[in-house]
Amino acid sequence: MTDDQQILTADQVEAEGLVDWRILFHALHARYRTGDFATALRLVDAVGAAAEEMNHHPDLDLRYGQLHVRLFSHDVFGVTRRDIRLARRVSELAAGLGVRADPSAVQVLEVALDSADPEAIKPFWRAVLGLRDSPLHDELVDRRGVLPTLWFQRTDPHEEPRQRFHLDIRVPPEEAFARVEAALAAGGTLVSDERAPTFWVLADAEGNKACVTTWKGRNQSS
Template identity: 35%
Template sequence: MAEPISAKQFHAEAGTAGWHVLYGGAQTVFPTNSFATGVEFIRRIAVAAASLGREPDIDLRPEAVVVRTASTPRGRLDTADVELARRVSDIAAELGLAPDPSHLHTIQIAIAQAEGVSTRDFWAAALGYESLGGFIVDPLRRGPRMWFDEIAAPGRGRTHIDVAVPNDRAQERVAAVLRAGGRLADDANAPDWWTFASPDNHGVDIAAWGDVHDQA
C-alpha cells in the first residue's frame, strides 16, 4: 500500500531527478522533437501506469509533454508517485528525452473577499469548477485552482496570482519580475515566497516552498 510522503522525501528518492513538487503534485516537462514522439511517449507511459495502478495527468503539445503524477485531487504525494516518476523517466531516457524544469510552473489564483462574505459559489458556477477542501478546482485540472482569502478591508489589487516554481529556479524568476518592473512588496517569507506588485499594483506571489516542504 502506498504511504504518504513529503516533497523533501520525494526528492531524496533515486530516480526523481528533474521532477518538482508544485501545486497539484510531482511534475516535469519533457521537450520532444516531434508530435509523434510525444504520442509514443504517452503510449508507453499509459502501459507502465496501468500496471502500477496510478494514472498521471498528461498534457501533450507539439513541443513538449508535461507529466503530473496527480496522486490525489489535492496533489498530495505518496510512494506510488515516486515509482511512477521513475518509470516515466526511464521511458523518457529510452526515447532520448530529458526533463527540462526551466519551462515548469503552476498557477493558482487567490480571491480576496470581505469578512463574512463568501464568493466561492459564484466563482464555481461561473467557471464550472467544483469545491475541493479550501479550493475550487477545474474537474479536469486544466485551469488554475482558486482559493479564498478573507481580509478585513479589501481594496484595489486585493486578488492576486500565486506562481509555484521549482525551488532552485525561484531566484531566477524573482530577478526576472524585478527586471520587468515589478515592485517587491513583501519578502518576509522569503525564500519560501516573495510578494510583488506590478507597475499597476496587481499582486503576484512567486512561491518556492512547495518543492522542498518536509510535511507529508
Template identity: 40%
Template sequence: MSEKEVLKQADRESQLTHLPHWRYMLGSLRTAFKCSSSAVALELFVEIGALAQEANHHPDVDWRYDTLFVTLVSHDVGGVSLRDTQLAGKISDLAQEHGAQANLNLARTVEIAIDTDDREQIADTWRAALGYKEQADGSLTDPYGRGPAIWFQNTETPNANRFHLDISVPHSHHVDILDGLKEAGARLNYADAPSFTVATDPQGNRLCICTEAGRTD
C-alpha cells in the first residue's frame, strides 16, 4: 500500500479502527479538539503546524477560541491516503499530551444542495459568483475551504423550494441529532437512512442529515 494513493474503503475503515478521535466525512478525515483554554489551543495549533512541516503534509486547521477543527486529505491524489491516517495518529497523540478532548459532535460539515433538472445550465453561474472549483462529482467547492460546498441534486422533478442543506455528521453521533430534530418538531423520512435522513421543518423547509454509513466510494 503506497503512501501516495487513495485508500480503498476497506483499508480506510481498517485504519480508522486505530483512530478513535477521527471520522471519515465527505472525502476527508475530520475531528475537533476542545482544549482547556485558548492559550492551550494555540500551543496545540503551533505544534500541529510543526508536525505538518516535518511530515511535509499539511492539514486544514481552524482555531476557534479553545477548539481546533482539523481536516486531513491528500489533495494531490484526490482522497484520504496513508499520509493522512499516519498524521492523524500523531495529531491525536499531541492532543492528548495537551489534555485536549476530541468532540466529534462538533465535526459537522455543510453543503448547500440545489435541486435541478439541468446542472450544466446553472453550475457556471454559481462557480463564477463564488470563485469555486468544480470537483469530479460535479459539486463546487471553495479552494480555500472557507465556504460550504454547492451540490447539484439532479432530479426530473425539482422541489418547489429548490435549496436545502446537506449536513454531514459522524454516524456515531447522528441519533442524538435526529432526536433533537424530532423534539424541535421536524418530520423525518428514514427511507435512505443511514446514508441520509430527510428532515422537514414545520414550514416545509427541508434539510438532510448525512453520515458516512451506507455509502461506498
C-alpha cells in the first residue's frame, strides 16, 4: 500500500488546515455559495479539469447558486493524501472565481436501524434499497452518494417494532417488481400489494417495514 492509499484519521485531516472543508464520516465535504448558476458552472468546469489532471475525481452536486463537493478515495473508502491535494486545488479555484465556502451548510444524513441480528436483516435492506455493503462498518452504503447510509445499531432482542417512521424508496415503474422480488428473495415478506403498482409494503425478518413505490396510480405531480 502506497502513502496515497493510507486512510487519514479525522485528526490528521483537521491538522491540514483545510478551511473550506469538513470531514463527515469517510469523506471531505465543502459547500460553495456561487450566487448564480453561471458561476457554479464555471467552478464545475475548473474542478473537472483539475480532477482530470490529477486523475482523482470528486462527487459534485450542482444546484442553483451552490456547488457541493464530496471527496474520498473510493479504492480504500476513506480520505487520503490524494483528497487533501485535490481539496486544496478546489479551494484555490473557488477563490479565483470569488466564491466562498460555507462550512456550516455541510451535513450528512445516516439512518440507524436497531437490530438484535443485523446479519439476518441486512440482505433485505441491501435488496430493497439497492445498496452495497460498506467495506468498513456494519452498514450499507450507496456508492453513488444519492441515498443515505443505513447503519445497523445492535440491540437486545425485541418484539416486532411499532415503527414511528419507515422508508419509502421511489423507483421507475419498470424496476419496481424486480426490486420487490429481490427483497423477498433476501428474506423479506410481503405485507401488502393491495395498492400495487403504486406501492408494495414489505418487511424484513424482524418486522421493520419499507415501501417500494412508483408514480403509477397517483396524481401526475406525486
